[in-house]
Amino acid sequence: xxxxxxxxxxxxxxxxxxxxxxxxxxxxxxxxxxxxxxxxxxxxxxxxxxxxxxxxxxxxxxxxxxxxxxxxxxxxxxxxxxxxxxxxxxxxxxxxxxxxxxxxxxxxxxxxxxxxxxxxxxxxxxxxxxxxxxxxxxxxxxxxxxxxxxxxxxxxxxxxxxxxxxxxxxxxxxxxxxxxxxxxxxxxxxxxxxxxxxxxxxxxxxxxxxxxxxxxxxxxxxxxxxxxxxxxxxxxxxxxxxxxxxxxxxxxxxxxxxxxxxxxxxxxxxxxxxxxxxxxxxxxxxxxxxxxxxxxxxxxxxxxxxxxxxx
Numbered sequence: 001x002x003x004x005x006x007x008x009x010x011x012x013x014x015x016x017x018x019x020x021x022x023x024x025x026x027x028x029x030x031x032x033x034x035x036x037x038x039x040x041x042x043x044x045x046x047x048x049x050x051x052x053x054x055x056x057x058x059x060x061x062x063x064x065x066x067x068x069x070x071x072x073x074x075x076x077x078x079x080x081x082x083x084x085x086x087x088x089x090x091x092x093x094x095x096x097x098x099x100x101x102x103x104x105x106x107x108x109x110x111x112x113x114x115x116x117x118x119x120x121x122x123x124x125x126x127x128x129x130x131x132x133x134x135x136x137x138x139x140x141x142x143x144x145x146x147x148x149x150x151x152x153x154x155x156x157x158x159x160x161x162x163x164x165x166x167x168x169x170x171x172x173x174x175x176x177x178x179x180x181x182x183x184x185x186x187x188x189x190x191x192x193x194x195x196x197x198x199x200x201x202x203x204x205x206x207x208x209x210x211x212x213x214x215x216x217x218x219x220x221x222x223x224x225x226x227x228x229x230x231x232x233x234x235x236x237x238x239x240x241x242x243x244x245x246x247x248x249x250x251x252x253x254x255x256x257x258x259x260x261x262x263x264x265x266x267x268x269x270x271x272x273x274x275x276x277x278x279x280x281x282x283x284x285x286x287x288x289x290x291x292x293x294x295x296x297x298x299x300x301x302x303x304x305x306x307x308x309x310x311x
Contacts, residue, residue: 004030004103006299007093009081010242012039013285014109014275016065017292018299022107023072025300030075030103032095034242037078038062039111040276041285044127044136050286061285081110082245088270089306105270105303107295108250108258110242112276112283114235117149121206129213129232130206132239134158135284141167141232147216149203150236151178156185158234159195170228171197172218206233241277255280264295270306272299 006022008015011033022029036042044058053061069076079095084106086092093101114132116122122130131137134148134157142165148155151173159169171189173179176199180186189195200221207215213233218226241257243250251259251267257280258266258273266273274295275288 001102003090004101005303006105006107007032007101007103008107008109010034010039010109010111011037012109012111012275012288013041013065014288014292016069017289018107018109018274018296019069019074020072021293021296022299023069023074027300027303030077032077032079032081034110035080038066046140047136047285048139049135084246084249087268091270104306105299107272107274107299108277109274109292110277112239112241115238115240117203117235119203119205121208125206125208125213128211129208131232132235134161134234138162138165141165143167144231145229146232146234147172147228147230148234148236151175151180152236153180153182153185155236156180156189158236159189160185163192163194169195171195172201172203173197173199174202176200239276243277253280264291264298270302
């Protein structure tokens with residue numbers, strides 16, 4: 001089995017950007033695509049905050065990034081990483097395809113999956129009115145009715161962002177008080193006449209006409225089931241970083257994101273991380289891409305030093 005110089009886990013904006021830079025550095029990277037080739041953006045209707053591109057469907061943007069990597073002869077393998085073992089300069093990677101690879105360096109860009117409600121209609125209308133990113137999809141809901149699920153900082157950030165587009169907002173929160181810690185955001189949300197808050201409430205189901213969301217059914221503590229007409233549903237109940245296969249290998253943060261030591265370096269030299277798997281704050285496609293660039297640069301410099309040691 002031939003040892004790879006660099007393996008990249010994940011094919012979202014972070015992974016593909018890392019692959020582009022690594023290929024240009026002559027590292028001949030191998031990309032293990034992950035469960036969803038292209039990452040979360042493939043489920044986004046339109047992207048309107050990617051620099052230089054005014055309006056593009058998420059799958060089209062990821063297709064362009066993929067085409068860029070293909071033009072550089074980047075190699076791809078289907079599969080999901082299930083285990084990494086070893087230490088520098090030789091790591092072993094196992095996938096769910098029962099394949100084994102060895103590599104001198106690895107970039108982990110497996111992303112994070114938004115926590116879902118698990119209610120009826122959620123999967124059917126995912127990307128058709130159900131979203132997890134107001135910064136990505138907010139402009140599509142200008143002057144429309146929107147439901148935001150959650151009561152923390154992310155939920156309030158989404159609400160205040162959507163206010164810029166004159167959306168009529170209902171926040172659905174399972175507790176009897178908002179859990180956000182940013183005082184100014186709390187003040188701004190609570191005083192807004194365009195934001196209604198339903199406490200002690202959960203989403204029972206999401207409904208639509210087959211093409212788009214038209215309503216949600218809410219379970220309230222006081223009145224039972226209540227139907228609420230809406231044009232969109234934004235979930236802000238957290239994310240789960242895809243680090244299950246790393247829990248006994250890399251140092252993780254309390255939120256299970258990869259702990260970065262210096263720049264993109266993880267707790268094990270030779271293993272780097274980029275994108276939402278290591279970023280619990282920004283969670284944007286463009287920041288993930290930037291981190292992918294950083295990880296590729298760090299991996300290249302690391303391999304250069306190791307090449308000198310091996311010689």
